[in-house]
Amino acid sequence: MPEEKKIIGIVGSPNKDGRTNELVTAALEGCRKAGVETEIIQMSDHVVGTCRDCLPWICKDELKCTYKDEAFEFFSEKLLNCGGLVFGAPVYWWDTTAMVKYLILKMFRVYARTAPLNGVPAFGIGVAGGTGNGLASGLRPLYHFLQMMWMRPLEPVPATRFNFEVCIEHSRELGGELAGMSRSISPFKRREESLELYDKLPYLGLSRAEERRVLADMVIMALPEADRQGAAAGLAQADLLLVQGRSLESAAKVSEVYDQAVKKYESKV
Ligand SMILES: Cc1cc2nc3c(=O)[nH]c(=O)nc-3n(C[C@H](O)[C@H](O)[C@H](O)COP(=O)(O)O)c2cc1C
Structure with missing residues (x-):
């Protein structure tokens, strides 16, 4: 053998x-x-x-x-x-x-x-x-x-x-x-x-904007459950802006959610 x-x-x-x-x-x-x-x-x-x-x-x-x-x-x-x-x-x-x-x-x-x-x-x-x-x-x-x-x-x-x-x-x-x-x-x-x-592999084909959204979501998932809801609602707003064709505003919303979530994350760890 x-x-x-x-x-x-x-x-x-x-x-x-x-x-x-x-x-x-x-x-x-x-x-x-x-x-x-x-x-x-x-x-x-x-x-x-x-x-x-x-x-x-x-x-x-x-x-x-x-x-x-x-x-x-x-x-x-x-x-x-x-x-x-x-x-x-x-x-x-x-x-x-x-x-x-x-x-x-x-x-x-x-x-x-x-x-x-x-x-x-x-x-x-x-x-x-x-x-x-x-x-x-x-x-x-x-x-x-x-x-x-x-x-x-x-x-x-x-x-x-x-x-x-x-x-x-x-x-x-x-x-x-x-x-x-x-x-x-x-x-x-x-x-x-x-x-x-x-x-078909995940992540590799993401645009920069999509990647930032995945990242924001990742930070939210790292927060205690009680802290997640507001942030998740922010991401839903970003998604809505995107389907309305307002991509720049959507990206800015993702950044805002990300920044706030990171602050919360850093205050907990
Ligand atoms: C030159 C340099 C560039 C970096 N660029 C990025 C970056 O673009 N995005 C990021 O999230 N981290 C960035 N980092 C942080 C590293 O990715 C991070 O510290 C990682 O843990 C390093 O891996 P290691 O622990 O095996 O050294 C950078 C670090 C260095 C030294």
């Missing part, structure tokens, strides 16, 4: 003991509970260099970057031999971190054409902080990576400080699911199948 492959968890944060680490660790706990071995990788120990977009495009045939890059060789070996991936990264400027981008850009250049990870299951965890802005847009680069590599996605985890504990539990559950999928890898047969699956 072939040896079962490990599931790897990448912490795409410079902060080894931060929230990204906590969430990736929880996901890997879920994998181990389901009986699959895991390995956690701190990306800050292996920062990949920039892709130089070389021409002629030799690396796609040689399956190796022309320039010496030990960190990239390290990740290539880990990713090409994994049975599943948990990819966690903080949200920086409504986007992801530089070191995550460096890795994914080189991975595309060398491997996207041959798709050696077709069907390998994976999910991403985006970790927003103070404001929570970018909870969806920070996940997009991670899922763009999974999609370009033809990996089979589970739903994303959009973590903020307001839903952190819920996300820990959810990451653990998804880890268990990932472990099950890693035992019978199911490659995509057609691109359309992958396009449809990724298009």
Whole structure:
């Protein structure tokens, strides 16, 4: 019987003991509970260099970057031999971190054409902080990576400080699911199948305004039940303004609800 492959968890944060680490660790706990071995990788120990977009495009045939890059060789070996991936990264400027981008850009250049990870299951965890802005847009680069590599996605985890504990539990559950999928890898047969699956994932297709509304709702849900009602009514007003075509007023109402809810939240924690 072939040896079962490990599931790897990448912490795409410079902060080894931060929230990204906590969430990736929880996901890997879920994998181990389901009986699959895991390995956690701190990306800050292996920062990949920039892709130089070389021409002629030799690396796609040689399956190796022309320039010496030990960190990239390290990740290539880990990713090409994994049975599943948990990819966690903080949200920086409504986007992801530089070191995550460096890795994914080189991975595309060398491997996207041959798709050696077709069907390998994976999910991403985006970790927003103070404001929570970018909870969806920070996940997009991670899922763009999974999609370009033809990996089979589970739903994303959009973590903020307001839903952190819920996300820990959810990451653990998804880890268990990932472990099950890693035992019978199911490659995509057609691109359309992958396009449809990724298009159906929650959060990734949200507009900025929709994302802000989800965030406001997240803060409201973090409040004690007695404090939620007024805020929820505010969001209902914002929705009404939107259907009336008054999108700017609607967005301003969402911001107002969000600001008040954050104040309440901060007074309680
Ligand atoms: C350069 C930088 C940019 C950031 N940008 C955002 C942001 O756009 N939205 C947000 O909610 N938090 C932002 N944060 C906060 C981080 O997302 C947050 O602290 C997160 O927990 C960091 O993950 P870590 O605990 O693994 O380091 C930013 C932090 C830094 C250092």
